[in-house]
Amino acid sequence: MDDALKCFLQREYQFSPKVLELVDRVEADIQPLLSKVDHIAMYNQAKMLKGFHDVGINESHFMGTTGYGYDDLGREALGEVYAKVFKAEDALVRAQIVSGTHAIASCLFGILRPGDEVVYLTGKPYDTFEEVIGIRGNQSGSLMEWGVRYNHLDLTPEGKVDIENIAKVIKPTTKMVVLQRSRGYAWRPSLTIDDIAEILNICYEISPDIVSLVDNCYGEFAEIQEPTEVGADLIAGSLIKNPSGGIAPMGGYVCGKKKYVDQVANWLTAPGLGREVGASANAHRLFYQGFFLAPEVAAGAMKGAILASGLYQTLGFDVLPAPDVKRGDIVQAIRFEDEDKLIAFCQGIQMGSPVGAIYLPIPADQPGYNDKIIMASGSFIQGSSIELSADGPLRPPYIAYLQGGLTYDYAKLGIAIATNHMYQKGLLDIE
Numbered sequence: 001m002d003d004a005l006k007c008f009l010q011r012e013y014q015f016s017p018k019v020l021e022l023v024d025r026v027e028a029d030i031q032p033l034l035s036k037v038d039h040i041a042m043y044n045q046a047k048m049l050k051g052f053h054d055v056g057i058n059e060s061h062f063m064g065t066t067g068y069g070y071d072d073l074g075r076e077a078l079g080e081v082y083a084k085v086f087k088a089e090d091a092l093v094r095a096q097i098v099s100g101t102h103a104i105a106s107c108l109f110g111i112l113r114p115g116d117e118v119v120y121l122t123g124k125p126y127d128t129f130e131e132v133i134g135i136r137g138n139q140s141g142s143l144m145e146w147g148v149r150y151n152h153l154d155l156t157p158e159g160k161v162d163i164e165n166i167a168k169v170i171k172p173t174t175k176m177v178v179l180q181r182s183r184g185y186a187w188r189p190s191l192t193i194d195d196i197a198e199i200l201n202i203c204y205e206i207s208p209d210i211v212s213l214v215d216n217c218y219g220e221f222a223e224i225q226e227p228t229e230v231g232a233d234l235i236a237g238s239l240i241k242n243p244s245g246g247i248a249p250m251g252g253y254v255c256g257k258k259k260y261v262d263q264v265a266n267w268l269t270a271p272g273l274g275r276e277v278g279a280s281a282n283a284h285r286l287f288y289q290g291f292f293l294a295p296e297v298a299a300g301a302m303k304g305a306i307l308a309s310g311l312y313q314t315l316g317f318d319v320l321p322a323p324d325v326k327r328g329d330i331v332q333a334i335r336f337e338d339e340d341k342l343i344a345f346c347q348g349i350q351m352g353s354p355v356g357a358i359y360l361p362i363p364a365d366q367p368g369y370n371d372k373i374i375m376a377s378g379s380f381i382q383g384s385s386i387e388l389s390a391d392g393p394l395r396p397p398y399i400a401y402l403q404g405g406l407t408y409d410y411a412k413l414g415i416a417i418a419t420n421h422m423y424q425k426g427l428l429d430i431e
C-alpha cells in the first residue's frame, strides 16, 4: 500500500497504522504464493477460451427461451462449454438447479435406487446433506425414506481420507461413493486433484462399476484440473460460488459421464422430460460471462484466502490451510477459540461489504444447519459466497470460514477492515 492509500484508509476508515503495516508485511512475505495462483488462473483462462472456441459461442446463444424452454440453443451450448472446460462428456447448467445442495442431491436421487448404498469417503457430509440423506431431522423424502442406505468413512485424525480403510466400507451393495473436495464447515484439509485421483483409483480397483460423485463446491478453478479429468463420474456445484464469477444470478451445474447426467436430468425434471425442458428467460449471457470470468475471480478469492491465512497466522491463530499449503478450494478457516472474536471478525467482514454494510450480522438458526450460524455476506447476489463472506457455526472452537472476494483488491480491503475492527475492539494484539 502506498502512502496515498494508507492516508485515505486512515482518514476514511479509521485504520490503525499498525494494522496497515501488518497487512503490508504479510503481503510482502506471501508474494511468491500469490504469483503461483496467477499461473493457475492463466492456465484456466486458456482452457476457458478454448472451450468457448470449440463450441463456437456467438451472440445468438445469449437468447433465452420461455415456457417449456424447448430448443434452447444457449442452454445446450452452455452445457457443452462446461463439459469442454471440465473435460467431461456432458453437463447440465441450469437456473432451475436452485443451489449446490440441490445439484448434489439431484445426483444422489438420480443415481441411487432402493437397496443401494452410498458411502461418503470424506467423513460426515456437509451439514445440509444430513437431512438429504436422512441422518438428521425427519425430512419427508430423504434418501433413507426411499430405502437408500448410507455409510461414511471417518477421516483420519489429521483430517485426511482414510485410504487404508476404503476397502472395508465399499461392499457389493455400494452403488456410489461421494467425495467432498472442499473443507466446507469442517476443520480438515481440502482434497487436491492428486488426492482425488488416488482415492478414485482405489475405489475403481475394488469395484469397477461404482459411481463416483465429487461435491465440487468451492473447488472449481482452484487447480488446473477438475475431478472429472482424473476419473470422477459426476461433479456438481453451485453457480453462486466459484464457477460463475459472481455474475450468474442463480443456478447450479452437474457435469460428468453422459449416462449419469441423463439420469440426473430425469430426476431433476421428470422421466421423459429430462434435459429437454427448462426455460432460461434472459439469463444466458450472465451464465456465459460469469463462467468466462470465473478463473480470474476464483484466483482473486484464493489470493485473499492466502493473505488472510498469513495475517491470522502472524496474529497467533491456528489457520487451515497455512499460507504455503497447496489449496483444493477457496476456503480459509481461522480458529478463533473465542465466541467474541468469531462474531467480531464476521461483523467486520460485513462492515467492509459493498452491499448491506450497515447491517450487523448476529448468530441465528439457518435451514439445513445444525448449530446457530453467524454469516457475513454483503453480496450483490443473495448468499453468494464467491463474494467476500465469512461464516461459522457458534460452537467451540469458534472457527470462521472465510471465502470469496470477487477481486483480490477487494478481498484485501475487506479482510483489512475486519482485522481493524477486531483490533479497535481490543480483540487482537499487534506487535
Ligand SMILES: *Cc1c(COP(=O)(O)O)cnc(C)c1O
Pocket: 099, 100, 101, 102, 126, 128, 180, 181, 182, 183, 184, 215, 217, 218, 238
Ligand atoms: C456450499 C456447499 C454446499 C451446498 O451448497 P448450497 O449452494 O449452499 O446449497 C455443499 N457442499 C459444500 C462443500 C459446500 O461448500
